[in-house]
Amino acid sequence: MSDADALHPAQLGTYFALMEAVSLLQHAVEQQLRAEGDLSYVQFQLLAHLADARQLTMTELADGVVYSRSGLTYQAGLLEKAGLVTRGPSPDDERATLVTITEGGLALVGRVLPGHIEVVRRLLFNPLTDEDLHDLGDIMTRVRDHMRAEPPRSAAPRKPRK
Template sequence: MTETRWLDEREMAAWQAFLIASHLLERRIEEQLKGAAGLTHPQFEVLTLLSAAPGRRMRMTELARGVVVSKSGLTYQISQLEKRGLVQRTSSPGDERGVLAVLTEEGARQLAEIAPGHVEVVRRFLIDLLTPEELETMTAAMSRARQAMRPST
């Protein structure tokens, strides 16, 4: 068994800064989305991914990977969005076991309405605080971390 490599002071400061900032940003995003449309951040991400997909539709398994939730977690989010008429489920053509999530016209309308507020929060509390060099560094660092956790992406 190898010895634990504890974080040194500099590493701990970086970890804590990341952890606190990410939690605070997530809280701001949730507040904005709840206030603007009664949506959760995962629900907003579902709408965003569907809006960018060909035909505004995606297989549920692909959508779960994109939103980074379990299949059961996605099923719950899709059910909530279906109740509001923002998304509908349909069978996948040529694959009776495959299920597609489809963004409805109402879902697209609501997304267009709330997206500017979402972007404003992301800009105000993250993007606009960084220099172009810091933004590049953050992108590279988070991409490496993502790749380590999800090598297939």
């Protein structure tokens, strides 16, 4: 690898700090969600998206939570078995499956959300000043938008099997 291909020390340090912070935050959030709601982080993301919209297609959910189609189908099946969502055909598009959050799913989100907010506030926001929060929000929005400029995973062609 040539020097042109390598990250310079500031980039490498920033990358590792970001990845470690994300891992630490995600671990703490997952512990809280398991303890208070017996949910995985992905299941919470699905329910939180549905709590806001009430009903989404599987494709909209996959794009919103950045998760594989097969993994999403499996997670939606677990949530359906637990009575937290229902799945059915879309009246507008016979190829689409609609996922709807149930009253039980809404209640579970309402039960775990206060603890989730507490963990996020304590670990992510408490060490930041108002200016830091603005700067971080601006930076992460630009990074996210840059990454999302690529076609969504649900629209990407599947790789042929060898």
